[in-house]
Amino acid sequence: MQAILTSKGQHPAQTVAGQLHLQSGDRVDFVIDQAGCVHLVPVTMPITRLKGMTPPPDKSLSLEEMDSAIASGASRK
Incomplete structure (x- = not known):
């Protein structure tokens, strides 16, 4: 599948969005391996x-111990 980016940097990849069950306003993460x-x-x-x-x-x-760790971390700032 290919798509062309719009002038705003958006793309109309509705097929991909449908496969991922994405809706308007949903967030996506681009992971580069x-x-x-x-x-x-x-x-x-x-x-x-x-x-x-x-x-x-x-x-x-x-x-x-948790309180002590929090206090020592706060005192470093």
Whole structure:
């Protein structure tokens, strides 16, 4: 599929938008991989999909340790 950019830098790629279930106002992310390929990724996922995205911490902190870390970080500014 090919598209021509408008004078405003927009493109009428409705086929792609339809495949990604995008609607007007939705956000997309352009990801360029190491091979130089551009991937268009919709940024319309619910926040619940972020669960489990990062590994759990190696160590759990107590509330006191968290407060101390926050205070030391704030004092560096």
